[in-house]
Amino acid sequence: MKDYRLHQRLGYRVSRLSHLLQSSLEAILAKHALTRLMWCVLIGVGEEGVTTPSELAHYVGVTRPAISRLLRELQKKGLLARVSGQGADGRSVEVELTNAGRAVIQSLRPLVDEHHAYFAGKLEASEYQALMLALQRLLDGERQALDHF
Numbered sequence: 001m002k003d004y005r006l007h008q009r010l011g012y013r014v015s016r017l018s019h020l021l022q023s024s025l026e027a028i029l030a031k032h033a034l035t036r037l038m039w040c041v042l043i044g045v046g047e048e049g050v051t052t053p054s055e056l057a058h059y060v061g062v063t064r065p066a067i068s069r070l071l072r073e074l075q076k077k078g079l080l081a082r083v084s085g086q087g088a089d090g091r092s093v094e095v096e097l098t099n100a101g102r103a104v105i106q107s108l109r110p111l112v113d114e115h116h117a118y119f120a121g122k123l124e125a126s127e128y129q130a131l132m133l134a135l136q137r138l139l140d141g142e143r144q145a146l147d148h149f
Helices: 010-030 036-046 053-060 064-076 099-120 125-139
Strands: 080-084 093-097
Touching (some): 036 080
């Protein structure tokens, strides 16, 4: 049997990097009592125009119940508001940022961008593009939504 070589395994390296990226980002967000998933929702709504709960669940990669919990928490914090959607039956719900939500994004975006730039800057542009392509290939066909990640 071949040597296992833990430190050469894809899962080990990706997990270790993921934990490092998550914990350092969470330290930035914690100062505003936010989690990574809350940040993903705020960015989805505020920067990318994703406004329905179902679209947000798909955008973030979590289950519909998980996105409902996140939306309730963000609404309690005064960062999001639920509004009537444009559906034909008038029962659809959309979410929008409040002024406080926009202020949080404006305050945190430079710090989050700096965090991203630090890690992305360790790679040459071609290496970054190759990594992103390789990661996407590994994700292709894997449609499992998570309750949290």
